[in-house]
Amino acid sequence: MADITRINTVTEYNHLVGQETLHPLVSVIDFAKTEPFCFFRRQLGLYAIFLKESMCGNMTYGGGTYDYEEGTMVFIAPGQVYGVESPTPQKGIGQALVFHPDLVHGTALGRNLKEYTFFSYEVNEALHLSLRERAIINDCFDKISFELQHAIDAHSKTLIVSYIELLLNYCKRFYDRQFITRNPVNKDLLARFEKVVDDYFASSQAIDMGLPSVRYCADKLFISANYLGDLLKRETGKSAQEHIQLKMIEAAKEKMYIPGKSISEVAYELGFKHPQHFTRMFKKNTGLSPNEFRHMN
Template sequence: MHTEIKTYGLVDKAGQPTDFILKDMGALYDSFGGQADRPHRHDYFTILLIEKAKGVHAVDFKSYDLFDHCLFFIYPGQVHQLIAEGRPEGWVINFSQLFLVQHSIPDRMINDVYLFNKHGETPPLPVSEDNFQHYKDIIRQIQQYSQLDSSMKDDALGALLKLMLVQSNSHCSLQKEKNPQTIEAGNQLVRHFKELIEKHYNELHKVSDYADMLAVTSDYLNKSVKSITGKSAKEFILDRILVEAKRVLLFTETTNKELAFQLGFEEPSHFSNFFKRYTNSSPLDFRNAARQA
């Protein structure tokens, strides 16, 4: 029986539940004896601030090279694995959804600028060496406030996380539209579209299904999503189905027939054809090859 993927909750160094923590990447590397961790997922948000590193970060079956002065943003539930070639220098920030709510950090700071993605592309955000110093300044303040035993400590940490997200948003190049009203309208549509995919990807596979729920035409939805994200609405739907299929194939013993019905296909053959069309591999071949890798 293949070991299923582990999902980790957020705990502090003593193993107690927490909603925010800062970790040193080098210390984590040492604690694992220099060995890569196994693919896993979290039920919380993660930011990786990499000052110096070489290797690969695999996120939902897509691999990205590690390089100096970059940031990765990992959404709860994403399967990822960091494989470093040597001891990395940088930091890991973990925080819960509750922490965002408690400190009035709006959802739009997470969703609207596409720093965090539930599925699909999760590339690193490159930052210039000069700008990276601003992040290091925030890290130093987080370290200082984390040591305090004060009722205001969490307020300070919340403010610093918000500042980091604001700074990251300003460095993100995905938004090219200048008109604020257009940005906000497009962001709301895309955000709601992605939320609907998350709820219905295993039953609704057509752009028209989501367009109807959003009270827009399929053409308008496609153009709006493409203009803001660079991907069509159909690509978002396909990516979500494929990511879930790959997760289940790799980390469970679910049969092809069971998976086909779980993902909303009327016949197992329809799912097999769909999977092979977009991956150039049958579900069984993917499972065998991925487990041998």
């Protein structure tokens, strides 16, 4: 396995791919102008957005491998490791945008970057574009490139950051479209998510581990936690954490029907170390305390 190359600046990245540095904090890469490659692994201290317009080997990202298709976008946040592997040297076709976090510090985009949760998606959750969508994304890249070709002035940062924000907002729209067009797949994923949570509460895992985390459920489904959360929010209007809490309430109600089982025992079996925490969460979700619910039923 190849060593990981760590790249912390835009200049370092440009040097690696043979690109001229026009701005110290942001760069647009044309893969047609880079050297062919077979295999590499990198960890970036940058944000990176890749638009691949042809097959160019498999991309590895985290623990997964993904066959690139035409018109595929992948988003990488600082600190993440990614790579490309191909049996023979390949010439890429497409573009990439890389920018340092310092570029957006103090801007509205910098404050809102966490809202673009697809930066934490796994590679198998990549964005697939139609021809029309691809043209829009390429136009955003072209606008940023135009500004980079222009001499840096008082307006450069504002315009470049605005175009990056526009690009990300289009990607958010296109991901919404992708969730809709994959509705049958999403329904299956939601059903499997519910089974993961139901099985968790049906076992004794909660006693040792507490409430299941979103990360735990996502790992069981082989997807990223952010992707699971975004999918649930779009399909149901509720967050993954809200779904887990509701499943916990259902399990609690079933346990409270068991004669002789105390509220403290129910709380313990659901992973609560302190019964009052369970009581607070139960009342928040049902409007009743556990004792009030039990007496009503």
